[in-house]
Amino acid sequence: MAKDFSTRAENYSKWYNDIVQRAELAENSAVRGCMVIKPYGYAIWENMQAALDKMFKDTGHSNAYFPLFIPKSFFSKEADHVEGFAKECAIVTHYRLKNDPEGKGVVVDEDAKLEEELIIRPTSETIIWDTYRNWIQSYRDLPILVNQWANVVRWEMRTRMFLRTAEFLWQEGHTAHATKQEALEETHQMLDVYADFAENHMAIPVLKGIKSENERFAGAVETFCIEALMQDGKALQAGTSHFLGQNFAKAFDVKFASKEGKLEYVWASSWGVSTRLVGALIMAHSDDNGLVLPPKLAPVQTVIVPIYKTEEQRRIVSEKAVEIKNRLEKLGVRVKFDDRDTHKPGWKFNEYEFKGVPVRIAIGPRDVENGTVEVARRDILKKEIIANDQLDQTVLSLLDDIQHTLFRRALAFREENTRTADSWEEFKQILDEKGGFILAHWDGTAETEQKIKDETKATIRCIPLDDDKESGKCVFTGKPSEKRVVFARAY
RNA sequence: CGGGGUGUGGCGCAGUUGGCUAGCGCACUUGCAUGGGGUGCAAGGGGUCGGAAGUUCGAGUCUUCUCACCCCGACCA
Numbered sequence: 037m038a039k040d041f042s043t044r045a046e047n048y049s050k051w052y053n054d055i056v057q058r059a060e061l062a063e064n065s066a067v068r069g070c071m072v073i074k075p076y077g078y079a080i081w082e083n084m085q086a087a088l089d090k091m092f093k094d095t096g097h098s099n100a101y102f103p104l105f106i107p108k109s110f111f112s113k114e115a116d117h118v119e120g121f122a123k124e125c126a127i128v129t130h131y132r133l134k135n136d137p138e139g140k141g142v143v144v145d146e147d148a149k150l151e152e153e154l155i156i157r158p159t160s161e162t163i164i165w166d167t168y169r170n171w172i173q174s175y176r177d178l179p180i181l182v183n184q185w186a187n188v189v190r191w192e193m194r195t196r197m198f199l200r201t202a203e204f205l206w207q208e209g210h211t212a213h214a215t216k217q218e219a220l221e222e223t224h225q226m227l228d229v230y231a232d233f234a235e236n237h238m239a240i241p242v243l244k245g246i247k248s249e250n251e252r253f254a255g256a257v258e259t260f261c262i263e264a265l266m267q268d269g270k271a272l273q274a275g276t277s278h279f280l281g282q283n284f285a286k287a288f289d290v291k292f293a294s295k296e297g298k299l300e301y302v303w304a305s306s307w308g309v310s311t312r313l314v315g316a317l318i319m320a321h322s323d324d325n326g327l328v329l330p331p332k333l334a335p336v337q338t339v340i341v342p343i344y345k346t347e348e349q350r351r352i353v354s355e356k357a358v359e360i361k362n363r364l365e366k367l368g369v370r371v372k373f374d375d376r377d378t379h380k381p382g383w384k385f386n387e388y389e390f391k392g393v394p395v396r397i398a399i400g401p402r403d404v405e406n407g408t409v410e411v412a413r414r415d416i417l418k419k420e421i422i423a424n425d426q427l428d429q430t431v432l433s434l435l436d437d438i439q440h441t442l443f444r445r446a447l448a449f450r451e452e453n454t455r456t457a458d459s460w461e462e463f464k465q466i467l468d469e470k471g472g473f474i475l476a477h478w479d480g481t482a483e484t485e486q487k488i489k490d491e492t493k494a495t496i497r498c499i500p501l502d503d504d505k506e507s508g509k510c511v512f513t514g515k516p517s518e519k520r521v522v523f524a525r526a527y
Numbered sequence: 528c529g530g531g532g533u534g535u536g537g538c539g540c541a542g543u544u545g546g547c548u549a550g551c552g553c554a555c556u557u558g559c560a561u562g563g564g565g566u567g568c569a570a571g572g573g574g575u576c577g578g579a580a581g582u583u584c585g586a587g588u589c590u591u592c593u594c595a596c597c598c599c600g601a602c603c604a
């Protein structure tokens with residue numbers, strides 16, 4: 037097979053970029069740091085949105101929409117929050133252009149300066165909590181369970197397709213509760229929703245945990261996360277759920293009258309996942325032949341490629357293909373019949389392989405004669421000839437099997453690449469030679485974490501939520517520790 | 528913002544001790560053959576050489592300025 041793209045071993049980041057480009061997921065735009073998400077890539081995101089949106093609705097949430105622009109003053113109300121985002125905000129200062137008096141194009145009209153600058157949202161806590169103040173007076177107004185699908189802007193220095201771009205798409209849930217307990221339960225519930233989505237839809241195993249102080253969301257009391265491991269041994273945060281305590285309620289003066297008639301501050305949570313998940317999907321499953329997609333999120337689950345020489349053969353084969361397409365669609369399968377005469381079958385095989393279509397069906401004159409079809413699966417690149425009357429069942433079980441095979445494969449990879457380190461030497465050696473997750477003891481201080489980061493670039497991805505307590509000594513300082521935490525180099 | 532690099536048809540590149548019609552691969556168009564894993568042959572279309580100024584008989588090539596993008600660092604989902 038002709039190869040004109042990189043392999044993972046040759047150059048992992050080039051391999052990633054090649055897949056994004058060649059599979060037509062996205063491309064760089066004329067705007068620095070911003071990408072164009074192409075139809076095929078956007079279709080994956082839409083499938084993610086559809087599944088997540090249903091899960092949000094099923095847990096009682098409703099969608100709403102808040103402004104893109106946030107008055108600058110809002111940001112200064114929560115101290116940690118400002119500090120966390122100040123360095124990456126885009127700011128609107130003017131509202132009008134005019135013709136350049138020098139004659140070329142348009143220039144900013146300096147007379148149209150805004151009284152108060154507007155920040156383009158890097159996240160919406162401030163504008164939403166300013167709004168919630170008006171929505172909440174009594175315990176009867178609680179809880180508020182709102183989600184919004186939106187774009188946000190964080191002015192990044194270094195960007196990578198899907199993983200880090202200046203503008204990205206995401207959903208952010210913002211909830212308000214009468215009690216700390218309820219807000220915490222919500223935080224955990226949504227973390228579970230994310231883990232469920234990652235594992236059962238994306239087929240990516242994730243670790244659930246708590247972020248260390250250094251990695252915590254600016255303004256949160258506690259940040260929970262799901263962490264996934266990519267094929268190059270680096271970790272990727274796939275979703276976060278924050279317990280915000282009463283921080284934003286206090287900053288925006290959001291109080292409610294309790295049953296007892298006392299005025300109390302509202303408790304909050306926020307949680308989000310972004311188009312970064314598309315990047316995770318690529319890096320978790322794809323191989324040196326291109327993209328590999330889990331059936332549940334694949335825009336096309338099964339593609340039918342006709343094979344023929346003469347017009348007569350084309351007619352016969354197409355007729356059969358259309359019949360199969362209709363049959364499979366009735367079963368709920370997303371099918372594409374590629375009847376373009378402008379490309380040859382071999383070309384199409386490579387095309388769909390590169391685009392990660394889980395199942396491919398090829399039908400030629402021989403098949404029509406014999407009552408068979410050729411069925412190929414993308415995950416393990418195997419194909420077989422089966423009888424036409426077994427096709428429905430075969431495709432359904434193949435889709436199911438591919439979904440599970442991808443998960444098992446990713447899980448096996450993570451297990452192979454999760455190691456314990458009990459000495460500093462061992463820690464550094466694993467990191468340099470193998471990467472992956474490292475389970476090690478840590479003395480619990482931000483200073484130690486920072487020193488480890490400075491020396492190795494590895495950070496604490498999370499403090500696992502499981503209750504495996506084990507006393508030991510910090511891998512860096514030797515001070516006592518009661519639990520292992522997860523270290524890794526991360527995206 | 529610090530260090531390094533690159534700008535030449537849609538994409539990837541060559542050409543750079545100044546020299547005449549600026550070239551190659553892929554892609555594109557047309558025709559014929561081909562069609563069960565990226566098809567072959569033939570013909571064809573397409574370029575202000577990032578921009579500006581300068582040196583020169585002559586600039587893709589030299590000089591100065593400028594713009595853009597990429598890579599490495601600090602920051603981050």
